[in-house]
Amino acid sequence: xxxxxxxxxxxxxxxxxxxxxxxxxxxxxxxxxxxxxxxxxxxxxxxxxxxxxxxxxxxxxxxxxxxxxxxxxxxxxxxxxxxxxxxxxxxxxxxxxxxxxxxxxxxxxxxxxxxxxxxxxxxxxxxxxxxxxxxxxxxxxxxxxxxxxxxxxxxxxxxxx
Amino acid sequence: xxxxxxxxxxxxxxxxxxxxxxxxxxxxxxxxxxxxxxxxxxxxxxxxxxxxxxxxxxxxxxxxxxxxxxxxxxxxxxxxxxxxxxxxxxxxxxxxxxxxxxxxxxxxxxxxxxxxxxxxxxxxxxxxxxxxxxxxxxxxxxxxxxxxxxxxxxxxxxxxxxxxxxxxxxxxxxxxxxxxxxxxxxxxxxxxxxxxxxxxxxxxxxxxxxxxxxxxxxxxxxxxxxxxxxxxxxxxxxxxxxxxxxxxxxxxxxxxxxxxxx
Numbered sequence: 001x002x003x004x005x006x007x008x009x010x011x012x013x014x015x016x017x018x019x020x021x022x023x024x025x026x027x028x029x030x031x032x033x034x035x036x037x038x039x040x041x042x043x044x045x046x047x048x049x050x051x052x053x054x055x056x057x058x059x060x061x062x063x064x065x066x067x068x069x070x071x072x073x074x075x076x077x078x079x080x081x082x083x084x085x086x087x088x089x090x091x092x093x094x095x096x097x098x099x100x101x102x103x104x105x106x107x108x109x110x111x112x113x114x115x116x117x118x119x120x121x122x123x124x125x126x127x128x129x130x131x132x133x134x135x136x137x138x139x140x141x142x143x144x145x146x147x148x149x150x151x152x153x154x155x156x157x158x159x160x161x
Numbered sequence: 162x163x164x165x166x167x168x169x170x171x172x173x174x175x176x177x178x179x180x181x182x183x184x185x186x187x188x189x190x191x192x193x194x195x196x197x198x199x200x201x202x203x204x205x206x207x208x209x210x211x212x213x214x215x216x217x218x219x220x221x222x223x224x225x226x227x228x229x230x231x232x233x234x235x236x237x238x239x240x241x242x243x244x245x246x247x248x249x250x251x252x253x254x255x256x257x258x259x260x261x262x263x264x265x266x267x268x269x270x271x272x273x274x275x276x277x278x279x280x281x282x283x284x285x286x287x288x289x290x291x292x293x294x295x296x297x298x299x300x301x302x303x304x305x306x307x308x309x310x311x312x313x314x315x316x317x318x319x320x321x322x323x324x325x326x327x328x329x330x331x332x333x334x335x336x337x338x339x340x341x342x343x344x345x346x347x348x349x350x351x352x353x354x355x356x357x358x359x360x361x362x363x364x365x366x367x368x369x370x371x372x373x374x375x376x377x378x379x380x381x382x383x384x385x386x387x388x389x390x391x392x393x394x395x396x397x398x399x400x401x402x403x404x405x406x407x408x409x410x411x412x413x414x415x416x417x418x419x420x421x422x423x
Contacts, residue, residue, distance in 0.1 A: 044338075
């Protein structure tokens, strides 16, 4: 089986991968990084979103071999160096942006991609950007709040639906 | 998913050679092909990735023509075509969701010719030229019905040349679960006429609405379309909408696109 190498969360890593090995399986089974969740496995829910060369990608809908040499950031790379929660993660905790937590890795990674592109998004822009990330618990309100807080913006003005 | 041999050539010539293998299939962004392989609707023996071919990437603006490499992602078109051809960039920005746009490509979308995909409306609505490794195909001759195109076996789209219109816009009625167009209409106004291409509505895939084109050619305004309706005979009917509903949407989305383009 060919070996596929990637720089994952800043560290060079390698594991064997068949042609059909998805990026999600490569990360979870090949590298043991099980923070990337596989929700629907049909490209719809966004739980498996990771950053590939800085762009949000559904890890269940890309082959590992196609991304040989890529730089990947997963939820494991979002904490601070001392192990404390990163800025986005902390905002999700502070604003109760999760309930069961299954979709949260994808939500956090999509938020990271959004804030890299657009550091101060409006509420509409947040909702629009996260439309590929499905959450079945929260009703999204506190997720939007958490993203606004992570971008350093006041959340009191958000509609209290 | 059945296993396969994965190859990633760096030139079009090498890709064409790799595709000559038995049961070989090209892979672009994979946002449709990978889910269909998981569902075992597709089971290639060899998968030839087109994502490592530099000559199929990027956007070139020359006079009133925009040439987009077939392996260019929707996200890239949405940002890099915005100045030269905002109607196309606006359409690309509405495909799927951000993660899909970061992988999905123009060439993959056109070659698949999903009856509800967005890009076929832009290609047909501009009279684009589909450039392959072997020839150039006019958009009017390219789309041959649902999931069917003029491409031969092993023929690869390498780029698409879009004539840049004076005004254009895409009106999309979103099917919110799939994020495909329940019905989408691309309207483009040129010095010598108007083109109107409809996706998501017909059983035969993307088509031109010639009555609307004629009405808009003499008066490019939403009012020029009043009283015009699109026949529902060949429209898709499913749980998301009846044929009559889609026919109605065609007229509504055409008017919205004209207003957005004005």
